[in-house]
Amino acid sequence: MAASTQQQLRVLELYSGIGGMHWALEESGISYEVVMAVDINTTANKIYRHNFPDVNLLSFGLEKLSLKKLESLKVNAILMSPPCQPFTRVGKKGDCNDVRTQSFLHLLHLIRQLEKKPTYILVENVKGFETSQTRELLVECLSSCGYTHQEFLLTPLQFGIPNCRLRYYLVAKCGGSFSFNASPQVIIELPPMCHVNRSTDHCKKRKTDSINSQDDTYSPSPTVISHSSSNPSIEPEPSQSQTSKTESVSKDDVSQIRQDNILGLTNHNPEQELEKHAVELREAGRNMRYCEEEEKFVTEHSRPLSEFMETLSHEDLSQYLLSDKELRFFVVMDIVFPALKKSICFTKRYGHYVEGAGSVVQTSTDVKATQEASRFKSQAVALQNSQTWGEEELSLLRRLELRYFTPREVANLLCFPMNFGFPEGVSNIQKYRVLGNSLNVHVVSTLIKLMVT
Numbered sequence: 001m002a003a004s005t006q007q008q009l010r011v012l013e014l015y016s017g018i019g020g021m022h023w024a025l026e027e028s029g030i031s032y033e034v035v036m037a038v039d040i041n042t043t044a045n046k047i048y049r050h051n052f053p054d055v056n057l058l059s060f061g062l063e064k065l066s067l068k069k070l071e072s073l074k075v076n077a078i079l080m081s082p083p084c085q086p087f088t089r090v091g092k093k094g095d096c097n098d099v100r101t102q103s104f105l106h107l108l109h110l111i112r113q114l115e116k117k118p119t120y121i122l123v124e125n126v127k128g129f130e131t132s133q134t135r136e137l138l139v140e141c142l143s144s145c146g147y148t149h150q151e152f153l154l155t156p157l158q159f160g161i162p163n164c165r166l167r168y169y170l171v172a173k174c175g176g177s178f179s180f181n182a183s184p185q186v187i188i189e190l191p192p193m194c195h196v197n198r199s200t201d202h203c204k205k206r207k208t209d210s211i212n213s214q215d216d217t218y219s220p221s222p223t224v225i226s227h228s229s230s231n232p233s234i235e236p237e238p239s240q241s242q243t244s245k246t247e248s249v250s251k252d253d254v255s256q257i258r259q260d261n262i263l264g265l266t267n268h269n270p271e272q273e274l275e276k277h278a279v280e281l282r283e284a285g286r287n288m289r290y291c292e293e294e295e296k297f298v299t300e301h302s303r304p305l306s307e308f309m310e311t312l313s314h315e316d317l318s319q320y321l322l323s324d325k326e327l328r329f330f331v332v333m334d335i336v337f338p339a340l341k342k343s344i345c346f347t348k349r350y351g352h353y354v355e356g357a358g359s360v361v362q363t364s365t366d367v368k369a370t371q372e373a374s375r376f377k378s379q380a381v382a383l384q385n386s387q388t389w390g391e392e393e394l395s396l397l398r399r400l401e402l403r404y405f406t407p408r409e410v411a412n413l414l415c416f417p418m419n420f421g422f423p424e425g426v427s428n429i430q431k432y433r434v435l436g437n438s439l440n441v442h443v444v445s446t447l448i449k450l451m452v453t
């Protein structure tokens with residue numbers, strides 16, 4: 001989608017975290033300046049400043065932002081991802097009564113008072129926000145201030161990215177209409193416009209990219225490979241491959257997996273053998289994950305996880321292997337392997353909490369071991385006796401060689417570019433936490449372009 005704005009965006013980035021909105025602006029190709037960014041998280045600010053040292057990044061509670069200060073910034077766009085805890089399904093759902101919502105409500109009050117409103121507003125939050133009282137107050141504020149708005153519920157799976165991260169988004173424009181017909185409903189796909197760009201070239205590794213970090217010397221494989229489609233809609237049409245027992249494997253997949261020595265193929269037709277082995281492995285461990293065949297957005301255009309994963313030595317990856325203590329939570333894990341095209345949402349608990357915090361990777365390609373683990377899971381679910389497992393049971397699970405996705409891999413799945421990095425001294429747990437609180441860069445970039453075009 002060609003981005004065309006009449007003027008440079010002067011952006012106020014609120015709840016800026018590790019800079020997801022900023023990276024989305026960068027990817028969009030739109031002319032912009034982040035006039036000020038604000039967040040109170042010390043670790044997130046350290047990472048933001050490492051990646052964007054020239055931005056005016058401040059740390060204070062937004063309840064302290066004054067009307068005079070906001071007017072002085074002369075911004076024409078506000079991008080924000082307010083705290084999601086008051087709206088999550090696992091939280092107390094305090095909504096507008098939660099203390100963490102007060103800064104956002106204060107901001108709505110300021111927007112009402114502004115003599116010159118920002119032209120554009122973009123809000124990102126968790127699924128659940130769309131039914132909240134806070135959302136009602138947001139929509140009421142925008143309507144009374146002359147904004148046209150559109151709400152979405154979107155997941156990266158719709159963009160060919162193998163990660164399920166369903167999120168609420170709102171784009172708003174003051175004093176004008178969008179290039180599409182806005183709906184009063186929350187819609188679950190982008191408008192079917194022929195110029196909407198479904199390419200994911202943004203995640204491709206570029207030879208000039210590097211990680212600006214002293215403690216992260218990653219050598220990741222290429223992430224998303226771009227693809228084209230004659231269907232202009234962001235929601236792929238269901239295809240036969242969704243229920244087929246055949247994995248679609250490209251020549252790049254074969255080359256990458258052969259390089260990583262994942263399967264150790266010696267057959268003269270490695271592509272065919274790889275495809276066969278992937279199907280066998282998938283069928284063997286079907287009850288150990290949320291099956292991608294049940295997800296309508298996973299099609300032949302979706303990219304496999306392998307394209308987002310690092311090429312690291314076994315020794316480097318060993319630090320991410322699950323401990324025996326963690327293996328006892330085997331029955332509640334979502335276990336994936338590189339040829340699959342779906343993983344579950346990564347949360348801030350990933351890396352130290354297993355259930356519902358994100359998928360784990362099965363490094364082993366032993367089909368027999370996978371079959372045995374699958375049968376064991378069926379028994380363990382019925383018996384609920386994980387605390388009595390001994391060496392025999394744990395030895396069986398160790399054969400799967402389960403590990404966490406690395407922080408860089410999680411960043412890849414969130415579509416952070418290869419030149420995004422962490423400063424020295426940030427632990428893996430801290431990295432997982434801030435990534436879990438972040439957003440998908442490509443989805444937001446697409447919405448920014450849709451909003452301003």
